[in-house]
Amino acid sequence: MTTYIDFRSDTVTRPTPEMLNAMTAAQLGDDVYGDDPTVNAFEQKMAELSGFEAAMIVSSGTQSNLCALLSHCQRGEEYIVGQHYHTYLYEAGGAAALGGIVPQPIPVSADGSLAADAIKAVIKPNDQHFAMSKLISLENTHHGKVIPVEYFKAIRDLANEHQLSVHLDGARVFNALTELNIDLKQLCHYVDSISVCFSKGLGTPMGSVLCGSEAFISKARRWRKMLGGGMRQAGIIAAAMDYALDNHVAQLKNDHKRCQELSSKLQGINGVTVTACDTNMLYFKLADSFNPALVAQLLKAEGILISAGDEIRLVCHRDISDADVVYFAQSLEDILTIMSQVTAE
Template sequence: MIDFRSDTVTKPTAGMRAAMMTAELGDDVFQDCPTTNALQDWAASQLGFEAALFASSGTQTNLLAMMSHCQRGDEVILGQDWHTYRWEGGGAAVLGSIQPQPLAVQADGSLLLEDIVAAIKPDDPHFARSRLVVVENTIAGKVLSPEYMASVASLAKQHQLACHIDGARVMNAATKLAAEREQDVWQMARQLCQGYDTLSLCLSKGLGAPIGSLLLGSSEVIKRARRLRKMLGGGMRQTGLLAAAGLYALQHQVERLDDDHRHCQQLADGLTSLAERYACWQGKLRLQPVQTNILFCDVAPALAAELLPYLKQQGVLLSGSNYSHSGTQWHRLRWVCHLDLSAAAIARTLELLETFSKQQES
């Protein structure tokens, strides 16, 4: 099986399984799980925060961050396409009584600074109280620069707002930027986080752990988040089995993220080549530029209706959905590269796409 649906489908490596099976365990609700404490302390130190908290998912760590920064009736300013707004079941509003103020996301994945400023409410009982700005990095595989991240953090502080990073794939961003600027990846990650009050870091996406995310912030914020985690039913016990996987991922599986980025670019280059050589693709395929491990491409719905069953029959899985742009219908495919997809898997996928193209031409 060649599974491009998400980088959440990865299985623990042999080294990770060994770390899990030998992990020293304790009760994390009592804060005496040595392995969980080691994960939290190591991650906080590496990323420039005072403390960290292990939780079951990125949705939970984002919710803990928003509820830690905001009270009932407060407002969070975020992107219309952010995971925190669109893909987390409205948890901040439902469970935290927090008002979302979504803004348009620009083509590069950013929010305009002037849009953020315009969204900040005056101190008036007619309005929700603006309290928090959220930034997502990466967003749909796009990388926001440290300069942009710093400008948002500075703006937030100028207006007495807290600021949070949904950094589910922030290590992908750091890997991409570190390669471009010839810097250490952890140094770049710290730079991306500088000035932010909290960070949500997913361990189960590109980093390859089976379960879990971290919320990082000040000791005071993490203390509030720990209480909220208990209220939300997220207090787990012998979490060291899972924390060991997360610690192994951070210590052994960050540098290899560059492989995923390279494989994704190879996939994009192969699709571009097909579109140039086969008439069946011409005018029916549009590719977005690749920056990290995610490729989005739009395919004419009729062609997609033949392509997807063919790939599935050959053991290649994709996710996608129909949408309309400027009156034209498209099927958007999402290809996500990860540690369980080797160079051979990318080559095999391109061979299958070549065969499909030849069949369409015959």
């Protein structure tokens, strides 16, 4: 099997031998019965880290967010969300399709946040003609951009003023915390629930955690079961997540550093314009004379995977090395140079 240098996403990371050892050594039980000691210990650990009363392991970030939305809102009620946020755009419309929850999407600001005035403008009055606004759904990071604690404090005040709850899709929240140099509890203080994904930069093969109050998590467990998410010997997953929490969080800064190095190298290549570089994500555009799909095909022939598009996203993760960054930049430059020469002829 060909081994590629894969910049498509941090979801492509694979468990390390040490993580696999932790998984096979885990004490197991039936989690639906509440009998898995590794799950129970890890959920308690995540509750304490986040400052919430309880936590629940689920198979994926999509399931975690869906359980959260279904627990916060009833049928015909509304959640306010960014039109490019994951809970609206990339989760197959689950909240609407399965829960009858009405999404109210609004534009995402350049910094990845939702403007407070834009949120306030769509909060519905208590009128029988409208869906009832119940929840604000946020993201951190968004497209790699880090949203500071001060923003969440302001949104908390707005939510309190209008009796709304706040959910945070924290799929890459540890990337945000790495840049903000704060702990999880400091951010969670301003939200009612958070979903944390471990299968991206933290490198587990699967798994997310939903954190919130005891009553909220109790309701979410019922939704998890209904969604087919009740797992049995889930301690295998919990052990991987626990290992990642203890060993991989501190290494995220290396991904961020490599992303900046990659940006620096790409800025020196003719025909490449870097449009954004935050945490572990870099976005760039090619000059109009280059076909992104062809460039991606030629890079694949050199052992490199990217996702082609008008704007190309590169994601640095724990399976990308310093040498991979150098090799990618040189390969891209060589390919664009050859393509330019062919076009000139």
